[in-house]
Amino acid sequence: MTTTTTTTSTTEADSLYNDLEKKSVKELLLSIHEEDKKVLPAVHNAIPQIEKLVEEVYQRMKKGGRLFYLGAGTSGRLGILDASEIPPTFGVGHDLVIGLIAGGDRAIRKAVEMAEDDEEQAWKDMEKYELSKLDSIVGIAASGRTPYVIGAVKRARTEGILTGCIVNNKDSVLAQNVDIPIEAIVGPEFLTGSTRMKSGTSQKLILNMITTSLMIKLGRVKGNKMVNMQLTNQKLINRGTRMIMTELGYDEVKAKRLLLLHGSVNAVLMAEKEEK
Structure with missing residues (x-):
């Protein structure tokens, strides 16, 4: 079973710029930068949602729960990136924050065709982790309609597991199927549909906010210092x-x-x- 929609979303809307191939390098850079300026206000507007998610995840984590990120493509890679940086930065185990991507680890470097279209696969990928009600699952999908992610959060909710999402469209299917949706509406991409740009930037910022706040609340920081960092170099x-x-x-x-x-x-x- 897959989830589809024919409605044009913000992330698929036409760029505000045209004839890109005719622009000079300077014009391209200035235009991209102009669009990037829209990311911070969008993230700021989402802070109440981010706060609610962090508070709920923290209550579970301090009792032994874990945080899972699920995504496909750029969104999945960003979740894995954030999860992979937590152990060396805060001196915690690799099993506290876990990132999963549609298509498995090989999809981190190379796209795996159609992997995101299977609603059942994400839950199968998570079964080996023996999930509990103390765990939390955050789906990341710019479009908010990735079947791989939607299937997992739907199943997680039936199991009583806290669910959240980071999306870049308003009122998406994914947002409607989680407990705490985070919507960062950054507008059409500079390159039409290329959500590795503004959408991806907003996701990275929000992931930083979530895990850094969690680690501080869990006592992994003193003052403003990473006192539990691993001495890897x-x-x-x-x-x-x-x-x-x-x-x-x-x-x-x-x-x-x-x-x-x-x-x-x-x-x-x-x-x-x-x-x-």
Whole structure:
């Protein structure tokens, strides 16, 4: 079963610009930038919806729940990108925020034809995770009518799982089938139908807002510092060393030694606090 519509949506509406191939590079860049200016107001207007979703997901996460992102194409890749950055940034496991894309991991780099049109596949992809009512599912789809995503949220709601979405059309099928819809209406794309542009930018901004807020509320940040970041390169080791020097007043040699010994800034702060 698939979900289709013949109504022209905002994301499919004609660009406000024409004869693009006749424009100079400067004209193209300025026009794209002019359209990009519309993204921030659209995201701002969606903050009440984003706040509601974050609050609900947080209540579940602090009891052990997980956050799942589902999408196809650009939307799916953005969900995976956001999920993949949470462990190194906040020092949590890879099973806390999980991104899934129509067509599986191979679709991250190369398009998998027709993968998004199967309403049943997303739930099948999620079965191995043994979902519970503490989990949350956020579908990402610029059009708001991707069958892969819609099928999953419909099934999730019957299982009592919190559902949300990030879409770029008003009153979409996806939004009508989730508990908390987030609608960022950015208008027609500069290149007609190319939702990797403004729509994708708005999705990335909203994903940043959701997970960063969640990790802060879950205690993975101190002040304004990523004290639980993984020490995966020299730049981050140096950053962590500076944090410890500032927080505890230690010299660089001692700060770095303690950081490498304990593995994170937060672990050093906790250990030093216990000693005192």
